[in-house]
Amino acid sequence: MKKKKEVTIYDLAKELKYSPSTISRALNNHKSISQKATKEIQKVAKELGYRPNSIAASLRNNKSKTIGIMIARINRPFIASLISGVEEAARKAGHNVIISQSNDKYENEINNAKALYDSRICGLIVSLGMETKDTGHFKQFVDQNIPIVFVDRVPDAFNSYRVIIDNYAAGYRATRHLIDEGCKRIAHFAGAQHLNVYNLRKKGYLDALREHNFEIDEDLIIDLNTMSFEEGEEATYKLLDMENPPDGLFSSNDTAAVSAILTARKKGVKVPDELAVIGFNDDPIASIVEPALSTVSHPAMKMGEICTQRILEHSSKNLDTNISEITMLDTEIIVRNSSKKKKLETILEAE
Template sequence: MSNKRKKQVTIYDLATELNVAPSTVSRALKDHYSIGKATITAVKELARKRGYRTNILASSLRTRESNTIGVLVPWINRPFISSLIHGVEAAARESGYNVIISQSQDSYDHEVANAKTLFSSRIHALVVSLAMQTTDYEHLEEISSSGTPVIFVDRVPSTLDGHRVVIDNVRSARLATQHLIDQGCRRIALFKGASHQIIYHERECGYREALQANDLRVDDELILTSDHLTLEEGNRLARQLLQSPHPPDGIFSTNDNAAVGAIKCARELGVAVPEQLAIIGFNNDPVCEIIDPPLSSVTHPAVEMGRMALQQALRVANAKMPVTERRIELETQLVPRASSLRRR
């Protein structure tokens, strides 16, 4: 079998075969009003037969933009993020746009480099969920100030204004903590990400508010910070607490991965869940129904957040006048399961 690449068919090849001008072929492929229906049909039929593909790069160089949306997220292998990407991609496809996805792996340096690469690709807009390490937003300000819309989703900047799609993290964390209190927990630990990320700061605020509303003391030794909130980190943090002189009787983890790690640790140490240790996570990932006992959680409307972020990106990118910065806030719900239900 020959490995020689076949010559790519161009607009000029189609024009020569049809004996029309290249500009006529170009307009026909775009259903331009100036081209007759018969010519459009003939051009598209020949393009299909010859395997013609639009040269997206050349088109973007001419128009100074593309029909591609950049998506920059911390991790593509996390269920919440993959669902968010699904929402972005589905909404983009419905509107005739493509998506390029890049992950920072929670590294600020990777985020900066990837953002610059996406911008160099002449993206139409950029949808961003910040890396855990990110505290400076200059790289994103530069893209926004150039005229390319930047839409923040979930992990959003604390000191930079802009379009954003979020949930009410304070209320959601308050609900999760109150649920544990309602189940009889009095020493409730919190697993959270870096406090400079506003979502974790807000979830800690909700946790504190619930404790204070129930006249329970906030013990800072029960508030533990994780680098990435992985299963392994959840296991380590739970072990640290459960082997302490005054272990908690409840854990609120600000994601499900770390909560699953806590359940596994409790099992390894012979601590009964939920009888001795009630646990609730956040995101309502599929793993919640697989782990034993099933994990209580808080829903996080990832797909809808992705769709809304994409729709807002297109509204801003395609507007003829400046669009006022908008905060879109979606609802969450508590999903109680066996990992926390002491009182049925």
């Protein structure tokens, strides 16, 4: 089937006997065009199937109303909520969103950055992939004064907006919770340590142990490359097969934590009385697994909204991209049955 010809402003001008400039102004609701003419032009444009060429407009203005998002994996609940926050705030401001995912691959992230740059986006929101250590591919945006907001997984040495949580405090509080529940040997699933989120959560874990005079056992700390379900399963088998296995586990995400609960069940290890578990993110699966997973809340949607606000503010004020600003949001421990050792002990004593 032959492709139908695209209707242009010049086609509308010929049809309506107006100049192309008048058509353009009317389609953009310009005040210089009467309401009667504007309604007539917009009505005919709709009937003929006219579509505004946003790419052409961005080429003329060297600026678009499109915000780019670069994330690692779109199928993670935290990322899905983050994107929802970005899209909702962008839509209210009359902006569009382009989403790209790297699947945690550095080369994919470089290619995605180029594609978004070539799309003439007005701002970029980035959560770094697991493999990313060099951030040189973001320099092209800075050079063109396109604002970048890094969120959650952020680089240490890059002047930009950053929207984060206090990962150190969250890691400390999660570990302290397990200590308060009576755990004596606490394991940790740590992610890639060059990424701030996992590095700081691990530091919080270690400091909580030290402050309560726990011996640091490196065999209880397992770095997971992708924090996947499969990696969590393998790591849990390794921990539970130890001669002196842990009685508590703090996982840096919920996916690996849920995997630990299910793997413990396969091994005949009872959660929480033999292994108390706490995760991170408060993914939907945390409240579905049995026992329900204790976790750390992660205000993903709010973070997405703030990222968009920073880009819109930057564009409206025409600020310099060489800026360093950190927005840090609070988290909280959500206690569920997977870590309630004390409650269980109280019930047993009563019986």
